[in-house]
Amino acid sequence: MIVDLRSDTVTRPTPAMREAIARAEVGDDVFGDDPTVNALQERVAALFGKEAALFVSSGTQGNLCALMSHCQRGDEVLVGQLAHSYRYEGGGAAVLGSVQPQPLPQQADGTLLLSDIAAAIKPDDEHFARTRLLALENTWNGKVLPQRYLDDATALAHARGLATHLDGARLFNAIVASGTAPARLVQGFDSVSVCFSKGLGAPVGSVLAGPRDFIARARRVRKALGGGMRQAGLLAAAALYALDHHVERLADDHALAKRLADGLATIAGIAVTAPDTNIVFAEVANGAGGRTEALLAHLKQRGVLATGLIGLRFVTHLDVDAAGIDRAIAAVGEFMSKQN
């Protein structure tokens, strides 16, 4: 058995989720006729206290629909230098939306300084792009952003006439870890996108929620992006199943991440960052000298998969258990014990 800790996107639908998919009532969602998609959209909108919602194919598509619906050509979005929507989405908002990103430095906890946000908002002057949107991310690298910060940053944006979007690909992890009510967590944001294909274990799909007129614009953008799906109720059924059965259990993933971090912390030569949720980052002493790659190769030989793009990264999810985590810890320990 492979212990796949590369991402929580690797989860496969459980037998019970597959049954829910098989039973789904469907229709043509481009006509608005799919009852299961409609049920999912209504449920997510209500959960987050927003007027409406839209089922989209991926988190990337949700963010892109949001940015292109908040912004016009020549508008600007303020976003973290390390934010997913800026760094890991192919530059879509610039490529397809003519929206200019203004990336701001991120603090170690994932926040942007309020003073940086305020200073980046440009005056209404023909020299400048129109600063239109503040886009934040929660969780960011598995960290839960402080509620006070989210409230202050969104209040600042609104006071300066900006709209606010939250990339909540792993927002359910933040909800479970913080115990904050979903609608309260996103109260300061005009729009929010959440993923069902990560820790929630669905095969495909995200939902974007926000004001009714905004969602109507996003629906048009989604169509233009090729994201108008037909009998998408098969996918929405998996997301509805995940809302019923896979949210509270995220606490198990968080406990496994802590078990992994605690285990790695006992190994000489490994520095671990304590996880808030389901992502564990670690550094190997002298990792820049090729040791990180050597460790990843060793882990792979032992049937443990992780990534090394930004230090070592391990993500827990519903397809790993404590025995798998213990195997990962043992494999790291075995590699490090052979180093000098």
Ligand SMILES: *Cc1c(COP(=O)(O)O)cnc(C)c1O
């Ligand atoms: C995974 C992720 C996305 C994009 O999701 P895809 O479904 O892979 O397009 C967006 N934002 C964050 C923070 C993510 O982790």
